[in-house]
Amino acid sequence: MAKLGAPPMPWQKYVSDVALEIDPDTGLFAHREVGLSVSRQQGKTELTLGAQVHRALAWPRQNIVYAAQTRGMARQRWEDEFWEKISSSDLAKMARIRKSNGNEAILWGRTRSRMGITANTEKAGHGPPLDLGFIDEAFAHEDDRLEQAFSPAMLTRAMAQLWWASAGGTTKSVWLNKKRENGRRLVEALWEALAVDLSAPRPRACYFEWFAPDDMDRADPATWRATLPALGFTVTEEVIAAELEKMDPAEFDRAYLNRTRRPTPPTDPNVPKGKWPGLLDAASKPVASSVALAIDVSQDRNRSAISAASLRPDGRVHLEVVAYRPGTDWVVPAVARLHRLWKPVAVAVASGSPAASLIDDLVTAGIDVPKDKANPERGDLAVMRSGDVTEACGQLADAMNQGTVRHLDQVPLTAAVNGARTRRQGDAWTLDRTNSLVDISPLCAATWARWALVIRGPHVIEDYDIADSFA
Template sequence: MESLYAPRNPAPLYATPRNPQRETRGGQVAKVMKAMGNTPMPWQRDALNVACEIDPRTGGFWYDTVIIIVLRRAGKTTISRGKLTHRALTTQDARMIYTAQNRLKALKRLKDDYYLPLHRSPLDMFLTKPRWRGGEEAVRFINGAELAIDAVKRESGHGDANDEAHIDEAYVHRDSMLEGGLQPTLMTIVGSQMWVLSAAGDTSSAYLKDKVDLGRALIDAGVESRTCYIEYSAPVDSDPNDVETLLGCHPAIGYTIEAERVMNLRVNTTDKTEWERAWLGWWPAAKGPPKLIPELAWKKNFVPTDDESWQGTPFWAIDVSPERDFASIALAAKPMDVKANAYVEVFDRLDGTQNVVAELKRLREVLGGSHVAIDGNGSAVSLKQDLEDEGFEVITVTGPKRVAACGDFYDKALVGSLRFPDDSLLNDAMACTVKRIIADKAFVFARGRELKDISPMYAVALARWLYIEKREDAYDVDETLG
């Protein structure tokens, strides 16, 4: 029986926008897919056009990480196969790795979903004899390129440099162990990419949840990064029993699957939560709100505590909690890493305010710097005169400047362009920080009697704002990306 529902080609709920200023190889990958008998669906063409944008400086792919969260039976295997095959056909001696839930699943996919479709297509002329020897399985190409599988274990991916790595069915991974093994092998190859593909996960899908939190945060913030994020899912306030909800989020309806069959599965299942995960992209209810900055993004800013991480004259900030029970002192300075926007560090969090000025005076004697930022609407205002009496130049940050300090710190931390130590004081403060919306998307860090102390977060945000305002060697970090 013919389906009642024609393709809707719904837009993704979250998506990195296409940058028309950059060329793309998306059309080439689409041709490879078509040659293997899989005419790309509109969502696949759109995703490839973004994911395959080219860095005009290097000629390699712009995005080093591509995260695609899409619903069941939407065609993530065919888009992965097309991308890996394009890499093999266009890159002499390319090394590629594919992983799935486990080694047996990966091997089955390598044979059934990668090798056989290639072998049966006109692209067979570019293949040579595959290697099926246990532990060394690989699809091989006449130009020396190889697509191998890897086991899901701590040493996964270690060894030779790789041009591309695809982590399929990422929802099964409980931690980032696999990625930790793969990422270093991609670092020395210009234009290398890691793809993470999956349907939505469940309460055990810690690795994928971190990726989703990061991707959504990047899209919401509107900041450019080297991560491409595309997610097809239904708004959580939609009616799961209404076929319109399915049609409005599943990009393969009318192409490879029928809406009637999917809705019939819902009627006949006792596990509605699993159906909603698979077909609407809904995660089980979270136990609490996500962190202000996803952990994966936050950790990209870490520097070893024993490294020389900053130089020049520091800029200081003091922040005092509303109840005046804590006071934090932070520094911002020019980072040693030329690709970073600023170096920040929390030097101390003191009980009360009695010794704050004396402590900052001691730090100045050791490290230098006489500029100090304070929140002009906060409790630290009471220290202004004492600081000035000690020769500090005090800058009060209020109104739009406070909004900029919070927003700019958030944006730079989100894309990993700040540098700071792995410090429990700052980490804990970030975990407790939430946004208070001022207007539209503008916000400040919320605080009040019912909230935990976040003075370390405010201190580093204000210090960084002051450094950006007063530094003499101003530069745009975005020009150094890549």
């Protein structure tokens, strides 16, 4: 890379050091696959070129094939960027270019190696054995045709490697998303294995990724510093700030935070999600004497949520997801513990919902159904009927429109608000688990908790003014 005029930045050196590790027992590369997921404009092209030229010069008769979104895009980068950098470098006298269509190659006379390009088709890589296959801009590949074409051509080459690289894609980037998921799983499994035995066998693939999880603020420079490895070298915070100002947030996330861009959900006319960002109050806290809890379970029972609502001194209602975890077995013990700690106004559960199956267990845990429905006690269950659920949904929508609720912008709750769908219930409406774009159990639980606070609060909280929550 230094000879090509682009000395490696620390992150590029790190990737190269690991990707090109030699197994001392075999003398071969330790990794046959190298995966790289990094944001745009971080120096991926220079690293890509450096890896190819290194291969061409380090061993004789190497067959190197590069692929991008299309054959045309591959040729453009190969000719306008790769060859341009080679021909203007100290290595120019060692290489020559052949531009004839269908037979393009950069040829290295001393080693008789070649750097060619290919199309994104099932026939790519067919022909001579392949030593290095490079799949660039993997976000554009909707299937694994290139991998399936490259891999068999590498079987007889002991030092063969498949490299792939890309910034984040969209939900249509099936191959990239699968590779990223597999890479993360590989890294986690390796950490778990090394925690038990430092001599645990390493996988034959290595994976590198810089990205910002959804709970990291896109506007925080600390997020950029954690996810943009070229920041401070070839990119400045001022430039990233300017990009944030002019770009669509979802596209900024994909390009610079390496997040997968998801389709923008259509607006549900009943859920005023446009009001949600304006209701954020990062400093909002529950008031211990006026907390109502509620639980909900996803339709497939894969995840459960406990949410809380609390009446603040200013009359607004604080909404918060207390816990959101896989499964249902943890819910009753967690609610029982919170019940002891907080002495909540009530614990709400919707009858007829997936969470209704937990009602008997809650009663067994000491969270009772009111003995006198007209005079419930603090901490009793609030079992919601169909009409209560409809009422609660309308009340929360009104509260959002009127600005009388506040939240902490927790990812599960905000995602549920943005992805929620509704269905008709008589002349009213209710939240619809089946057609929502995401699991809405955090939102359902928050909605039930607010309802329980409003309905039960006047019975158990001294000086509770129900009008405050509608102010």
